[in-house]
Amino acid sequence: MRYQRPKGTADILPEEAKKWTYVEETARMLFNDYRYQEIRTPMFESFDVFSRTSGDTSDVVTKEMYDFKDKGDRHISLRPEGTAGVVRAFVENKLYGPEHQRPVKVFYMGSMFRYERPQSGRQREFHQIGVEAFGSDEPELDVEVIAMGMDLLSHFGLKDIRLEINSLGDKQSRDAYRQALIDYLDPHFDELSEDSQTRLHKNPLRVLDSKDKHDQEIVKDAPSILDYLDDESKAHFDRVKQLLDALGIKYVIDPDMVRGLDYYTHTIFEIMVDSKALGEGYTTICAGGRYNGLVEQLGGPEMPGIGFGLGMERLMLLMDAQNVKFPVLDQLDAYVVGIGEQTSVETLKVVQALRANGFAADRDYLDRKPKAQFKSANKLNAQYTITIGESELASHTANVKSMASGTEINVPMTEILADFDAVITKNFND
Incomplete structure (x- = not known):
């Protein structure tokens, strides 16, 4: 019998692994400069960790998670993303205690799993580098995290990078916008895709993220979240823009950006690259945002957080496509x-x-x-x-x-x- 690797996985052979090692070690050194420390969490968690944080209408939970019952009849999921497990570890190990310097800054690297159609740069087992920072609601921390993501991609030698930002506001802003979006979409209910019909009254922001072409036409004229930000949310976003300007970091505001998971609040961002290696036009290589309230969802105290995730497979494709030179790390003396x-x-x-x-x-x-x-x-x-x-x-x-x-x-x-x-x-x- 001939054995093959499972569909949607890849063997990273020695020559390619050298490049991966360089990327990982470069990230470690940069994160250390920003005073982020490594955290390692299990590859599998209780199903509820992800269903509660990602939202029960997200594609991750409804379609993509690898979940199963173990021999103790516990409902287990392979991790589809890194943030939820880090937040669970943060709460369980009481890293919010007074003995820990705030903000608590951590980074992680490792395998993630999503059942989706394998394609270039997207596998069922994929690898992610991510950072999380807990304990500060200041816009300055938003900008530090964004700047670190931009800094990291610059260290890798990537060109044609574009930063896109948006704000989802606080709970009051989201609630107001949520109702406005339902009012706009309800008359089009029968025209929406089946997924969007399911999401409309549970989480209408997910409709904005639909990949269905007809859905995209319908939401093209939908109200903008930026018109529903309350004064506090508007001030937070204005401060983020002011600080980015002060650092000379160029950005584009995308009012339609909502991100794929339900836990985001206030600032969200995507760092995009123009490369045919991942398709036509700009595609996302690094993304994240603020998630105030997520720590409380997993049983912790009120504790703001922000972070980003970066897909290794997509990054390696881009570096190869842009002919980035990798240093020789295995010199034979x-x-x-x-x-x-x-x-x-x-x-x-x-x-x-x-x-x-x-x-x-x-x-x-x-x-x-x-x-x-x-x-x-x-x-x-x-x-x-x-x-x-x-x-x-x-x-x-x-x-x-x-x-x-x-x-x-x-x-x-x-x-x-x-x-x-x-x-x-x-x-x-x-």
């Missing part, structure tokens, strides 16, 4: 060549000594001729070769060659074993 089977023990000792001193080192494990070993050293871009033959074995020395300059020297074995860095500095760093 030395390749040890053994000539004659009696040198095998000595070459193994040298390789292990080099590794113990922090060098990346390798040798032959296929009992090949010297010519094939040197060929491997070239192919692996080794910085130095260390050659041990019968005469070197007898004299307790080795030949060290710089592959860049071609300079070759004979060195006592004790010096190589004790301090290879000193050998390089003394003989090759002129």
Whole structure:
């Protein structure tokens, strides 16, 4: 029988994994600069964690979640996104306590799961990098999170980036807008798609997010959320815009943006890139917003929050499409060549000594001729070769060659074993 990976998943092979590692480590370093710390949550949670936070009319809950009953008859879901699990961990572990500095800033990386039609940049198992910050309702934090997302994409070398923002206001603003939207859509009820008909009286904002072409025509002239913001919500959004202007971060206001999950309030945003790798026109690569009230939904105290998520698969496609150069992270410092089977023990000792001193080192494990070993050293871009033959074995020395300059020297074995860095500095760093 021939085994294949499940539909909607991918094998990330070593050459590609190097790129993923670079992206993840770059993100870690940047998040550390902004004082965000890593958090790791389970890949599966109680079904209620996601159904309660994402909203029971969202596509994530109604169509896309991988959920099942475990052997204890518990209703479990593989995580479809990162925020809800982080909020659950924040509440359960009482990170809101006075001993924790506010805002509490965390980031996460890992696999997410959604049952949807696999396509370029969208898999059923996908990987996400995200950040969350709890404990501050200030617009300054909104702008920090947006700026960090823009900063991260700039670090990756992406071009043609566009920031789109909107505000969903507070609960009072949303309630007023919700009723206005129902009043507008009700006369078109029979024309709406089945999904939108279901959502109309439960969460009409979801209709604005419909992918149905006819729904999109109907909502084109719908009232704007920005016309229903109360004074406090308007002041919050005005301050966000003012701060973005102060930082020189360009943006476009999109009054139709609502995001795909129900927990967002006030500022929401999408960072988009113009690339044919993901389709025609601008497509979203990073998105998020504020979610005041979500902590309370999961049993915590009143505690504002904001964050964003970034899809790794889409990011990697974009970086490849824009010919972003990835640095070499797996440089081979030395390749040890053994000539004659009696040198095998000595070459193994040298390789292990080099590794113990922090060098990346390798040798032959296929009992090949010297010519094939040197060929491997070239192919692996080794910085130095260390050659041990019968005469070197007898004299307790080795030949060290710089592959860049071609300079070759004979060195006592004790010096190589004790301090290879000193050998390089003394003989090759002129």
